[in-house]
Amino acid sequence: MARRNAPTQIGVIVIRGGTLVDESGERRGDVLVRDGRIVAVEDAIEVPKGATVLDAGGCVVAPGLVDLHAHLREPGGEIAETVESGSRAAALGGYTAVVAMPNTEPAIDSAAAARDVLALGETALAEIAVAGAITVGRRGERLVPMAELAALGVRLFTDDGRGVQHAGLMRRALEYASGLGVVLAQHCEDEQLAAGGHMHEGAWSSRLGIAGMPALAEEAMLARDLALVRLTGAPMHFLHLSTAGAIEMIKSAKADGLDVTAEVTPHHLALCDAAVASFDPVYKVKPPLRTARDVAALRAGVVEGVVDAIATDHAPHAPERKDDPFDEAPAGMLGLETALAVAYGALCAGAGEPAAGDDHGWVPRGGGAPLSMRDLFALFSWRPARIAGLDRDARGSRGSLSAQGGPIRPGAGGNLAVFDPSLQWVVDPSRLASRSRNTPYGGLRLTGKIRHTVFAGAVVVRDGAALR
Amino acid sequence: MSAPGTPTTTRVPPGWAEGEPDATSASEATGDLFAGHRAPVVRHLLSIADLGGDGIAEVMRLSDAFAEVAERPIPKVPALRGRTVATVFMEPSTRTRLSFETAAKRLSADVMTFTASTSAAVKGESLRDTVETIDAMGIDAMVIRHHASGAPLRVTDWVGASVINAGDGTHEHPTQALLDCYTIREALTQRRDGEVPADFKGLRIAIVGDIKHSRVARSNVLAFTALGAEVVLVAPPTLMPASLEGWPVTATGDLDATLAELDVVYLLRIQSERLGEVLLPSLDEYHWRYGLTRARADALRKEALVMHPGPMIRGVEISPEVADLPASLVTRQVRNGVVVRMAVLFHLLGSGVI
Numbered sequence: 111m112a113r114r115n116a117p118t119q120i121g122v123i124v125i126r127g128g129t130l131v132d133e134s135g136e137r138r139g140d141v142l143v144r145d146g147r148i149v150a151v152e153d154a155i156e157v158p159k160g161a162t163v164l165d166a167g168g169c170v171v172a173p174g175l176v177d178l179h180a181h182l183r184e185p186g187g188e189i190a191e192t193v194e195s196g197s198r199a200a201a202l203g204g205y206t207a208v209v210a211m212p213n214t215e216p217a218i219d220s221a222a223a224a225r226d227v228l229a230l231g232e233t234a235l236a237e238i239a240v241a242g243a244i245t246v247g248r249r250g251e252r253l254v255p256m257a258e259l260a261a262l263g264v265r266l267f268t269d270d271g272r273g274v275q276h277a278g279l280m281r282r283a284l285e286y287a288s289g290l291g292v293v294l295a296q297h298c299e300d301e302q303l304a305a306g307g308h309m310h311e312g313a314w315s316s317r318l319g320i321a322g323m324p325a326l327a328e329e330a331m332l333a334r335d336l337a338l339v340r341l342t343g344a345p346m347h348f349l350h351l352s353t354a355g356a357i358e359m360i361k362s363a364k365a366d367g368l369d370v371t372a373e374v375t376p377h378h379l380a381l382c383d384a385a386v387a388s389f390d391p392v393y394k395v396k397p398p399l400r401t402a403r404d405v406a407a408l409r410a411g412v413v414e415g416v417v418d419a420i421a422t423d424h425a426p427h428a429p430e431r432k433d434d435p436f437d438e439a440p441a442g443m444l445g446l447e448t449a450l451a452v453a454y455g456a457l458c459a460g461a462g463e464p465a466a467g468d469d470h471g472w473v474p475r476g477g478g479a480p481l482s483m484r485d486l487f488a489l490f491s492w493r494p495a496r497i498a499g500l501d502r503d504a505r506g507s508r509g510s511l512s513a514q515g516g517p518i519r520p521g522a523g524g525n526l527a528v529f530d531p532s533l534q535w536v537v538d539p540s541r542l543a544s545r546s547r548n549t550p551y552g553g554l555r556l557t558g559k560i561r562h563t564v565f566a567g568a569v570v571v572r573d574g575a576a577l578r
Numbered sequence: 579m580s581a582p583g584t585p586t587t588t589r590v591p592p593g594w595a596e597g598e599p600d601a602t603s604a605s606e607a608t609g610d611l612f613a614g615h616r617a618p619v620v621r622h623l624l625s626i627a628d629l630g631g632d633g634i635a636e637v638m639r640l641s642d643a644f645a646e647v648a649e650r651p652i653p654k655v656p657a658l659r660g661r662t663v664a665t666v667f668m669e670p671s672t673r674t675r676l677s678f679e680t681a682a683k684r685l686s687a688d689v690m691t692f693t694a695s696t697s698a699a700v701k702g703e704s705l706r707d708t709v710e711t712i713d714a715m716g717i718d719a720m721v722i723r724h725h726a727s728g729a730p731l732r733v734t735d736w737v738g739a740s741v742i743n744a745g746d747g748t749h750e751h752p753t754q755a756l757l758d759c760y761t762i763r764e765a766l767t768q769r770r771d772g773e774v775p776a777d778f779k780g781l782r783i784a785i786v787g788d789i790k791h792s793r794v795a796r797s798n799v800l801a802f803t804a805l806g807a808e809v810v811l812v813a814p815p816t817l818m819p820a821s822l823e824g825w826p827v828t829a830t831g832d833l834d835a836t837l838a839e840l841d842v843v844y845l846l847r848i849q850s851e852r853l854g855e856v857l858l859p860s861l862d863e864y865h866w867r868y869g870l871t872r873a874r875a876d877a878l879r880k881e882a883l884v885m886h887p888g889p890m891i892r893g894v895e896i897s898p899e900v901a902d903l904p905a906s907l908v909t910r911q912v913r914n915g916v917v918v919r920m921a922v923l924f925h926l927l928g929s930g931v932i
Contacts, residue, residue: 139668312821315820317819318745323722324820430706434705435728435732435747437747438726
């Protein structure tokens, strides 16, 4: 099944003194969790004997975060990450559910491969859902057994890491997927237009002499797929959109009533291509860091509600690979442990932005409209939970897994994140839980940190430390 | 601060921002051989931007001194005796490597050679491991040529030696630009009966060819404009960089319209792999549109100079007969490579004592 329960020590937990934030809004309150579920939400809860008390004074208590897009690298890339290490990073970042991307080695393109990863997820520190590939081996030639994978609970299908290049095949994939209750997700990159590029094509690539990938490479495939959605009526999700033009296209597609959703990453909301002037491959990512104007457009798209979710595209790479020259290093950066703080700094009023002059390509927020705390968590929790189909209690043989994404009320699942929005911390790559070190925020002072995480009714992170 | 709702970053690499080049030190370029040599402000030479107008002028002044040394019966000075210079060439370039090694030997430095074909690189060793190993042998300077843009900058994080960029990908080739500046300066000096020009103000220089993929063009744009020249880039749109934002140049696709106003025509090499990338229809078509033919050479002003960083492909960038005209400085460029590289090594490593 796509959703498994982690065997955890389920006890009685009281989260005390926080501000509760879920889809219904913000309010003060204590939360009592017992036997994996929220059993009481009240102004002040008397602590039962033997209960674990989590102090949430000055903090936000929200439904656990849901990541639509993480590369956990297992099987095949265990030198960079495993399901276990990735789930620990996720828990430290406040996530209680993660969708594992299928570009593993071998790819998740069969029921057997999906079952293997789901089995690894059974002992993880967060719920591990898997996405399936669209084509066998992600080679863009033949479709995977979608119905069989869907029966295992796989909801998202993507060849992520690559886009499906063949328009005719993409059309057949969308047609075949209709009626299976699944969503195809695209990594929009026309490989002919992007050919040979390693960073955003523009002023910086031209000065630095690094081959560029034009915004058009993303927008051309997005335009093609929106036309296919119009033709087939099948729903689609668009991964890690990064350009001002892409946001405009999603906005107009939604206005036309197309059944599409879109995610952006924290790094595309925070950093611009100026960072590449260091030639440090830690800033190499796909899609590439774009211009400050694109960053501003993404932020506006988030505030206006065009964007449905913030997803990490957590992409661990072993340190020696990021010591290669820029052209030769693999693309991707870590995200799970920093995502919420980075997005909070990039989007929310009152959040401390990293100091100007830090050489990370951070785009100052300027005077853009700020995002409310509720809307921030909407993008990190209940909206992605719906896209991934994790917003319902798992049934039947799937065990006791409860819905992700809230709400915070009696009967709901015991998946909660406690976020301290005023805590400042400096990102130290050597202290991350990930097996890899490729964070672009090393040395940067961020504001806001996950203090506690409760997954399936058990404390997995307490006072910023993973309990296992 | 940026205006509300329009966050921008205004970070521009040094050298690309608008600014008046400062060439005052060029006018002081007289006196004792090495008197007044200032301690370098940088340990590495990765980009022309590391030097700026002042630094370029200082290298020119030092090059004059080493050009004098080159005329001696024994063209060798003990300036870097006891120092070790390693050349690390991860991309083949015998000319540039020999030029650096000759320069180092004429300064009495010890020279170590590391080339990709004979090295651990072919056995799969990473660049980091390779340069850390060489650095551990105790060297003072590492001259690095690499096929990836930015590789020498990365190397500065890993080694204690001074790093000199001998050409990185399509990024920069600063010593080529310095020798080109020196060659222009030398030609102008001869034309003015020995009066050394303080700068390049009033000069109009066209750089013609594959600007997009040229590390020589990037370094020369910085160097020529830092010395006050006006630079026009000439190329078909497919061989222009995607953006010229921040470049202190003008650009055109029409070579013929610019010829009559030029003081220098700088031709770049066209690589045949550009045909496979569909950036050009054919080399013949390129020659027809941008090659320096006899007819185009005749349209130049009489005193205009013709330059090429080599290796030159006659019949593509330049017609065979034009390459051998007196206006062509190509062989002088090669000869000046050694003295300018002596100046660079001395600038970065020297104590001022010869």
